[in-house]
Amino acid sequence: MTSDAFDTTERAMWTGRAAAYAESFARLCAHPVEQLLDAAGVTGGTRLLDVGTGTGTAALAAQERGARVVAVDADAGMVAAARARGVGARTAVLPELPFSGGEFDAVVGNFVLNHVGRPRAALAELHRVLRPGGRLAVTIWSGRRGAGQDLLGQACAAGGAVPPPHLPRLDAADDFARSAEGLAGLLAEAGFTDAYAGELEWDHRAGLDEWWGGAAGGVATIGLVVTSQDAATVVRIRQAYERLAAGYADGEGRLALPHVALLAAGTA
Template structure:
């Protein structure tokens, strides 16, 4: 989780990086706390939200993004469906919440209110991943993600090839001219510290 301090009239200080569940900052220090696609990697995301509330000034804002539900975030939906069909999800990763836990706007609002925030807002942020080839989705996930890439590395060679073939078929359905546009909407959740 990144926290940004924006002193009045001064240029922005470089962001700090800290454990989202145990921020090493005084209460009421920050104007904003932002978590970009990190909530699905935390063992206790509710604790992270309470920590964000603690370090925010009154009127400060928290914002986080997560992937939309797997039916709409096609890349991850297809990936996890292919792993379930051809491999295993039980690969010994550290504890974490359901990857799509906060893909439900009601779950986001409930978590934000439960942490003590007010005025929660959750909205879809449409986007897609543009790829040059149908194999690029597998390569992007393998090289550019955390839990998903660890899940792929833990599969047998035969399972990895079957997963790659399933992803290739999914991406091929999203041909757009000489490229492939795979829907990957996110959900943006925000709230205010009272």
């Protein structure tokens, strides 16, 4: 898949999904926000760009620290959701941002690089908008997956789902190793110094219907798979999901889903 085709598929996949995301996977993605802001050195007065803000979780946390926050997202629905929560958000699409060079002290991107077709170009753009000495911090999902990350995919396989042909996949020339070394190397390629990355591991706790709701609502790649099936297949996927999810029950009416992500940071 070419970079342009990847981006087009991603944009279509997220259109109209802001509410479904907020009610399902948003809490999962919120987990590393404080660590992300710490890695970017965000404090009172920091001029911060939150790129790919989604529903505005990282931007709100930064505002609570006293940062001066500008937030952008490629999806107009996400921008509207962030604005409704009190975030000054606008629509903008990587790798071309409507800001001057050196405009920000810090940039954060929480699970954003995995949704752009040209991650190297995106990082170069984030480097451009940072002042010399400014800090970047980003998260992505790791190639080493937690067992909870595969639950919905296993349910799809067990239910006989046929993946649609238009799933977003990076062009080989734009791809990179989803490891600490691979992500840190990507930052270094873009000109960031002292670049480092490490793994984050946690058990995300969610209700059975909450976790299913993201997929059933068409959120992310797994949602694209589920919503492209016929009704009978969706029923089989749900049945398989309930059976497999029993292995993650935490004894208190929720699921404990192990996840692994990568957090990387560097200096412009």
